[in-house]
Amino acid sequence: MLLYVPSALCLVGFCVGVVRDHRRLSNGVLLGLTVVFAVVAALLQLGSVKPGLSGDVAFGLLVTAAVAVVVLAGFLLANGVTMVRKEGRSLANLVSLGVGLALIVLIALLVAALVLHSRTLAAVAGTAVVLAGYVAFLFVCFLFYAALYQRLVFWRRGxxxxxxxxxxxGGSTVPPLLASRLEKGRKEHTRLSRRGRRPVLIVSGxxxxxEELPESHAMAxxxxxxxxxxDLIEREDRSTTTEENLTFSQALMHTKNPASRCVIVTSNYHAFRAAITARRVGVRGHVVGAPTASYFWPSAVIREFIALVVHYRRLNAAILLVVLLGGLFLWWWGWPPTNHI
Structure with a gap:
């Protein structure tokens, strides 16, 4: 049972983190590590009982992961084409297409390393796989914890x-994406009102x-x-970013009730990052997400993940540097051996 101690410790850390503040990406990472360590422990335990079977299971997991990468690359390429066709050729709309192409390049690099029997190419491919694995792990943690976050009931009062x-x-008309947020805001307002409260709805933008007028005025x-x-609507009409949305809205709330809590409404793909931002600027609130068009969601989620990676850029840059230096050192040391390529 000692094999499962790392997994159990990560699970305890996850539970403590959620109770202390559920608006942290580290909670998702701890949950991901819980699963990873549990799978590794299960494989090691299986290997001690049936050595051959554990190897088969590990190989099966590897093949499944490889197939998943190929399928994901195809899906992202198709979604990228859809995004360009429906939303235009802006940089933001090319994200899913770019990630799909990056996965194709990674696959091509691995195939080339195997076919050409080049130690240098194999070292580059190996380093790229490690980096891709790290990013994939973070993305899966982000994806699943972001979904879990929206199902938590903490702070759902305000x-x-x-x-x-x-x-x-057109500078004045509320688009479907924003209309979805406003309708979700109405539902949250109704839910809070049923509990005997008379909350104020702040439209922020x-x-x-x-634009011909502030977003908040068009929203109101x-x-x-x-x-x-x-009479239940307040307009916050100075903000241009999510951080400013929350900071300026908090100032309005504090003028009425310094100890106030709130429910923050945005699109579902943006909810978790908005929650992280709310924690950082000191807003006491839970974020809920409004529905988004299915074709728009993949690209938007990837953009949100990239924004979080940039937010934690120092840590991620340090890990990137360690991986690159590690790959360079192993190549200099003679890895991989040419007879194993």
Missing amino acids: DFVVVLGSGLI GQGPD DYLVERGFPA
Whole structure:
């Protein structure tokens, strides 16, 4: 049973982290490590009983992972084409296509290393696989914990509902993405009102250079036109980023109740990163996500993950450097041997 101690320790760390503050990416990493260590322990335990079977299982897992990479690459390429066709050729809309192409390049690099029997190429491919594995592990942790976060019930009460803006069509019209957030905000407001509260709904969004009015004003007009009480709406019309959305909205909340809590509404793909930002700026609130078009979701989720990687850039840069130096050292030491390529 000692084999499972690392997994158990990570699980305890995960539970403690969720109780202390569930708006942390480290909780997702601990959950991922719990699973990884448990699988490794199970394989080692199986190997001590049936050595041949454990090898077969490990090989099966490796083949499954390889097939999954190929399928994922094809899916991302197809999604990238759909994004360009429906949303245009902006850099943000090319994310899924770019990741799909990167996976194809990685596969081609591995095949070339095996076919050409080049030690240098094999070392480069091995280092690339380790880096890809690290990024894939982080992404899976982010993906599953972000989904779990939206199902947690902590902080699902509040004196305010804050709806984050996302841009306007034609400089004045609420687009479907933002309309989905506003409808979700209405539902959260209704849910809180049923509990005897009379929360204020804050619409948050400033005016972009190509917009005729602040996003928050268009958002408020959208709600009032559909019967929402105008006296329960506050406009935060200075923000241009998620951090500013939350910081300026918090200032409005503090003028009414310094100890207030809130429910923050954004799109489902953006919910977890918004929660991390809320924790960082000191907003006491839980984030809920509004539905997003299925074709838009993969690319948007990847963008959110990239933004988190950039946010923790020092740690990730250090790990990247260690992997690169490790690969260079092993190559210099003579790895992999040419007779094993």
